[in-house]
């Protein structure tokens with residue numbers, strides 16, 4: 570099958586590489602010639618590194634490079650069986666792209682979006698034949714991250730969903746199918762990792778370095794929340810949180826934080842701007858955490874209880890199965906364990922009592938325990 574990729578930025582370039590590595594002919598389209606050139610040059614340098622590391626032969630590298638056709642014209646997509654769109658995250662921009670795509674492809678061509686935050690149903694709204702719209706949500710970098718969330722919209726025909734799932738499996742991806750709801754699985758369930766860490770900081774319980782130390786040293790996470798937000802970019806992370814908060818009709822569980830807003834407003838985006846929660850300039854002093862294990866455990870217990878509550882909510886609201894939620898968090902964001910499995914190891918009764926205490930102490934809806942978690946405890 571010929572694979573079309575629309576948008577040659579960070580994600581599009583990675584998806585095109587992945588498809589070519591898996592033996593497909595690929596058409597990569599971007600409206601900017603300069604982006605196509607950048608994608609082509611980047612691919613050449615990635616492949617050189619892979620040859621150096623003996624991961625691929627130079628013949629295979631040539632094969633991958635010659636499998637990709639670069640174009641600024643949508644008409645280049647005419648022979649594609651699927652188009653994966655990875656352009657600007659704006660509904661009006663995506664709408665006009667999907668409208669135009671439909672004019673050049675066959676009726677059987679799947680039209681997929683890599684959107685992180687828009688609903689697939691809303692993107693499909695631009696199509697005459699919307700039963701072939703889907704979400705195929707990759708993680709960055711697409712060739713390396715194992716997880717793919719596949720999202721059917723209410724309009725999607727099940728046969729297109731099955732085709733997309735088998736295509737992703739043939740690329741060796743771990744596929745989770747989930748409902749077309751804000752943040753899908755990963756970006757929804759992971760919210761408390763950032764939000765509760767920020768809340769703990771705002772209450773003056775611990776500083777950034779101490780919270781990060783607790784979550785890595787005691788919690789076993791690969792990166793602390795503040796280091797991770799500095800990697801993602803506070804502007805990007807804040808925008809995702811805000812869009813999820815709005816999309817959930819302002820549910821207080823997803824309320825964004827002033828601390829992150831202020832950091833974003835000040836241009837403290839993180840690594841890319843040289844300063845975020847931490848200072849990345851030459852010779853900057855690295856803050857020392859307070860290595861208090863009692864405090865550290867309290868921090869981990871609180872954030873983990875909130876994450877687990879969110880995982881139960883995703884299952885309760887039929888976003889995905891428990892297995893899919895655990896797979897998504899371990900393969901999509903490298904959590905040390907699946908949250909449902911983790912809740913069973915700690916004991917669901919213990920998790921529920923942590924949440925009930927938070928709920929009683931603060932009286933905020935944010936801490937309400939999920940009904941499915943309560944049900945688990947009763948079993």
Ligand SMILES: NC(=O)c1ccc[n+]([C@@H]2O[C@H](COP(=O)([O-])OP(=O)(O)OC[C@H]3O[C@@H](n4cnc5c(N)ncnc54)[C@H](O)[C@@H]3O)[C@@H](O)[C@H]2O)c1
Nearest residue numbers: 576577578579580599600601604655656657658684685709
């Ligand atoms: N960056 C991530 O970590 C990440 C992860 C998962 C999903 N996503 C989603 O993937 C999509 C792309 O993100 P990105 O980070 O690769 O963006 P990017 O800014 O790196 O690239 C976007 C590309 O789209 C091109 N473009 C914009 N409008 C176009 C149009 N109308 N026609 C053709 N090309 C057009 C731009 O020239 C640019 O090359 C977004 O929907 C984003 O939410 C991003």
